[in-house]
Amino acid sequence: MANNISVEDVPISRFHRLLTVRSGGGSFVDGYVLSIIGIAMTQVSPALGLSAFWEGLIAASALIGIFFGGFMGGALTDRFGRRRIYFVGPTLFVLCSVAQFWVQSGEMLFVLRFLTGIAVGIEYPVATAFLVEFMPKRSRGPCLATLTILWFAGAAMAYLAGGAILNLGGTDAWRWALASTAVIGALLFLVRLGTPESPRWLLSKGRAAEAEAIIRRVYGASFGLKNLSQQAESKKLSFLHLLHSGYGKRMAFVTIFWTCSVIPVFAVYAFAPKVLEALHLSGDWAAYGSIAITLLFVVGCVLATRMVNTLGRRKLLLHSFLWSGLALLLLGALRDGPSMVILILFGAYALFIGGAQVLQLVYPNEIFPTVIRAGAVGIGTSMSRIGAAVGTYLIPISLQSIGIGPTMYIAAAITLLGLLVSWFLAPETAARSLEDAASLDDESTPQTQHVSGSWSKHTG
Structure with a gap:
């Protein structure tokens, strides 16, 4: 009978x-x-007369915006609801992208790219919260x-x-390239x-009453609040209260593992040709190597997505950090x-880090x-982007000042720090209901026991 089935155990549907x-x-x-700014920058710089300072600032502007947008999006989504904030990102994508077509200065472009980054930062918390709160248990992770x-x-x-x-567009083609994001933003708005x-x-x-009406609309007339594990209100519990109650440790875990997984990836992905050149790969080796590494990043994420349920979250994360960290260590030692050895090791890193990448959300x-x-x-989004920005900024400086070997050792140390933190703090959430995965009952301490009794009533 449907009346006895949790909404987390229903088959995946068209909805x-x-x-x-x-x-x-x-995410798309x-x-x-x-990526589009890096492609357009070859025409943007001479067209706007940008200095090296403004080139770097504009390249980093979206990352800076994501930092602020992550904080804003999370707070707004928890306060005003998922549906209202769901349309903020697409709206900003359209407005800022269209405005970039008429940009006349580096300062103006920086502001518009910064606002676009804020839109991206808002997307992460609202889009993923929507997904996880509707998705069946088996399909949630994948x-x-x-x-x-x-x-x-x-x-x-x-x-x-x-490209x-x-x-095809002539000297002002960069304007059309930057404005092209508006097309995707408009489609995203419409589909939502x-x-x-x-x-x-x-x-x-x-x-x-509103919650029950939506459950019936999505899952069928025989479903209701009784089929949802969360049964009570939680509006009296503040963010700071919950962090103090025991979720601070989980926040530290998410922030550290997410940051450790993105610093080397952003650095390698952004400067793959430069890194490969430092490893004495040039010409066709460097060109084909960059393409192969990009493809292996995708392959690694696809494989990890298929294993996120079967292997489990914790094991997938530990294996991802371990083997990708060892690949970076060997790149430093065998620089x-x-x-062919260099490319194999780089490919191994790109492949194995896929587990940590997909678990970030x-x-x-x-x-x-x-x-x-x-x-x-x-x-998590905001703090990890600090790491991404720092890694992207420091990689060319590191290659020039200390060389490729020590640079790879530093990347390996960051990755293995993620492994260490995950070993002590990463829980296993596969095959658990959203309520059970979010509960602190299985890790109660004297600090958290005063809330564990009531917590199971309003988590999930």
């Missing part, structure tokens, strides 16, 4: 697949936005992991579309029309080795309750 497209579009735009693959798809589309526009509010968020605000959405879920994802 769930459409929701994955609706939420995944944000993220990859597109962060669907969240798919968003990482869509990031690479967006980046690939930027290279294809941007075509620059080749009709998305209902999250019943879990409504219930956390005491709006039980003067044969070209899975873990924070599963181990925090509804009332602070989006806020936790927002903080």
